[in-house]
Amino acid sequence: MHFVDESAYAKPSLLEVGNPFIAFAVAVAVSVRLIDHSSLATPLLALAYVTLVPIILTSIFLAAATISTAYRWFTSRVLRNDPWHYIPEPKGPQGTLAAKLFAVLGHIPQLRAADPTQTNLKWAKELNSYVYLYRGFFLQPRVVMSDPKGAMYIMGQQRAYDYPKPRELRRYLVALIGDGLVTSEGDGHRKQRKITAPAFTVAAVRSFIPAFYHHTNRLVTALNREIDATEGPSDRPFLSGQSQYAAKASRHLAPVVDMAYWLGKVTLDMIGEVGFGYDFNNVNLEEPGKQGQLAEAAYTLMRSLETMTLIDFLRAYLASRPGLFWLDKILPAPQRHRNAAAVSEVVERYSNEIIAKKKQAIEEEIAAMGLQAKKGALGKAELDEVIGSTTPQMAATAQLHGGANDTDADANRPRAKDLLHLVMRANMAADLKPSDKLSDDELRGSLTSILMAGHETTATQTIWALWELAARPAVVRKLREEIEDYFGMETTVDYDTLHRMPYLDAVCKETMRFWTPIAMTVRVAQKDDVVPLGKSYPCKAGSGSSTFNHVVVKKGQEVVIPIDVISRSEDVWGPTAGEFIPERWFECNLPATAKESGMPLHLMTFLVGPRSCVGQRAAIAEFKILLSVLLREFDFERVNEWADNMQPKHNIIVRPIFRGQEEVGVQMPLRIKRAQGARQRSGSLLFSGGVGGPDSPTKPTVNRDPNWTSGRSSPVKTTTLG
Numbered sequence: 001m002h003f004v005d006e007s008a009y010a011k012p013s014l015l016e017v018g019n020p021f022i023a024f025a026v027a028v029a030v031s032v033r034l035i036d037h038s039s040l041a042t043p044l045l046a047l048a049y050v051t052l053v054p055i056i057l058t059s060i061f062l063a064a065a066t067i068s069t070a071y072r073w074f075t076s077r078v079l080r081n082d083p084w085h086y087i088p089e090p091k092g093p094q095g096t097l098a099a100k101l102f103a104v105l106g107h108i109p110q111l112r113a114a115d116p117t118q119t120n121l122k123w124a125k126e127l128n129s130y131v132y133l134y135r136g137f138f139l140q141p142r143v144v145m146s147d148p149k150g151a152m153y154i155m156g157q158q159r160a161y162d163y164p165k166p167r168e169l170r171r172y173l174v175a176l177i178g179d180g181l182v183t184s185e186g187d188g189h190r191k192q193r194k195i196t197a198p199a200f201t202v203a204a205v206r207s208f209i210p211a212f213y214h215h216t217n218r219l220v221t222a223l224n225r226e227i228d229a230t231e232g233p234s235d236r237p238f239l240s241g242q243s244q245y246a247a248k249a250s251r252h253l254a255p256v257v258d259m260a261y262w263l264g265k266v267t268l269d270m271i272g273e274v275g276f277g278y279d280f281n282n283v284n285l286e287e288p289g290k291q292g293q294l295a296e297a298a299y300t301l302m303r304s305l306e307t308m309t310l311i312d313f314l315r316a317y318l319a320s321r322p323g324l325f326w327l328d329k330i331l332p333a334p335q336r337h338r339n340a341a342a343v344s345e346v347v348e349r350y351s352n353e354i355i356a357k358k359k360q361a362i363e364e365e366i367a368a369m370g371l372q373a374k375k376g377a378l379g380k381a382e383l384d385e386v387i388g389s390t391t392p393q394m395a396a397t398a399q400l401h402g403g404a405n406d407t408d409a410d411a412n413r414p415r416a417k418d419l420l421h422l423v424m425r426a427n428m429a430a431d432l433k434p435s436d437k438l439s440d441d442e443l444r445g446s447l448t449s450i451l452m453a454g455h456e457t458t459a460t461q462t463i464w465a466l467w468e469l470a471a472r473p474a475v476v477r478k479l480r481e482e483i484e485d486y487f488g489m490e491t492t493v494d495y496d497t498l499h500r501m502p503y504l505d506a507v508c509k510e511t512m513r514f515w516t517p518i519a520m521t522v523r524v525a526q527k528d529d530v531v532p533l534g535k536s537y538p539c540k541a542g543s544g545s546s547t548f549n550h551v552v553v554k555k556g557q558e559v560v561i562p563i564d565v566i567s568r569s570e571d572v573w574g575p576t577a578g579e580f581i582p583e584r585w586f587e588c589n590l591p592a593t594a595k596e597s598g599m600p601l602h603l604m605t606f607l608v609g610p611r612s613c614v615g616q617r618a619a620i621a622e623f624k625i626l627l628s629v630l631l632r633e634f635d636f637e638r639v640n641e642w643a644d645n646m647q648p649k650h651n652i653i654v655r656p657i658f659r660g661q662e663e664v665g666v667q668m669p670l671r672i673k674r675a676q677g678a679r680q681r682s683g684s685l686l687f688s689g690g691v692g693g694p695d696s697p698t699k700p701t702v703n704r705d706p707n708w709t710s711g712r713s714s715p716v717k718t719t720t721l722g
């Protein structure tokens, strides 16, 4: 059981649903009376006591909820004098059960019924405002802040700590992944971030590049194996991770494979190595059941997020009211929660081992440098001197729990210092105040945070890029031309070259704009505040005012920052905001509204401020490497019959499912073929046979687009990612 530090949260106001003080005071009073008037020695009375207290508490909660819901309804609908009376609000559900339950469920069923990005964009259009209000559970007002200036105000350096994540979300995440960088708040977060952020420097990310290529190349080898194994359609799945639908749609040397499955595997391998020097070797293993225990645990944890239902959300919401924490104890936990609890124990066990091995490895490094006498007195600068590639012991550690033997040619390459190693070394510095040091528990939290936050996000970003490119041969042609120009006959390019490729940069940015893996974040105000907006928006009809350019936020109020809506906002991107156009990123095409928005790189994909993505530099490099190598090697096509059935599913991360194939769950089935002119490789990238295989003398052939000036000679200017 993880303890959640609540110090970042202000005390709830009297009218907050399920006020803990009221609930607690009444429960104590009732208990005292029960104890006074009965003897708990009798089992029957003890049972009555145990049953009665929850019933009484529930009744109190329901009474408090009814009063505060009625109060909200009265002030907003009858008196029209609540602090948000002027902010437009979308219509509730019509004529359905959800309409009857509006007072309990608010607009949430509407948001969960369809793609929330589209629902929010539709509401913004109908209300003619990117700032509006919808109702959460028990009519709680939630302000939707799709105004970039407002969102940056909330998430920026000055205010981010006044707007922590809501308790229920945090409790849920802590139960899953422990209390690390993702979940900590206030001073706990400041401390974690101070130690962790310096591990993600440009120098560190540069040193990860060989590992990113190594794992991408393993994926290429595995996919080529799948292509070679495909003789034609089959009634039953015959490739790893394949669904029966994909098996049926496969053709000779052109299988339909689930790229979500493969990208999930490869990004886990990448984060395993660069995150904490651990080789999952997941790409070379088949079904999840056959993975190493830690990989399997990470996989199950991610899947448990996928299946959250409305009831789960309501339950989490209720159980997070301090007076009702016992609800979690008495309601039978769904199977997936039990799974999640079991796997988080596995993660914890492995994390302890990894941390212990790392401590040992760092001490060996210090000894190898002859600095043992000074151990405990080494400052940060001196510890930074302790550099170089992984010691043999560290390499052995890396292999200890790997899923399978690594058969790749460059398995024994020198490995860069991993993120956890860097974090732990920084944590050992004698010049760090004791109060700033992370405990083993906090280190474990940072390990799981990096593992979970840095894995499916990058996989998802790449899945969406392939989905878009699979329907855009002209974009693929231009991109391949640029890739060939920059890579030449090499299998890799360095960090700087990777970031100098303008069209790759534009395609990556457009994917990060159009498909943000994390579509939104929710925050809860700890103080009353007034949030300034970048422009004036029309007020709700009948509110007595015409426009508003600020939003009053009350303590305890939730604010939604819809990263996806900001990215597709016509106010920022103009009338083509809803289209996928990489060329919009060329300096000459960038709209003034995007440039003036003030967002870093004109995007909120990684959020901003002290709670922005700490791993963004690594994520971008990983994304660019995956995309450029995969596109160089393979053609990806959508399966025509299913092209219109893709539905983005939002569960913290936005991933694709397909109508008619719901039982498969998250998947990205794409037809894959060897690209025409897939090249002869120098170095370690091996695959068997086929055009451009290791024995093929074929020089790359590129279908040049006459309208495209690519590569080094391109006059196009962009502000590149990285």
Ligand code: HEM
Pocket: 181, 182, 183, 193, 271, 449, 450, 453, 454, 455, 457, 458, 461, 516, 517, 518, 520, 521, 522, 605, 606, 607, 610, 611, 612, 613, 614, 615, 616, 618, 619, 620, 623
């Ligand atoms: C394309 C890939 C990625 C995207 C789009 C992404 C996006 C984000 C976003 C939006 C947040 C803020 C979430 C919130 O507070 O609600 C976040 C936080 C975080 N990300 Fe990423 N991320 C990506 C990849 C990575 C990678 C590769 C790593 C690690 C190697 C990573 C580590 C983290 C961590 C530790 C946090 C918590 C930061 C904090 O609260 O201080 N992310 N990410």
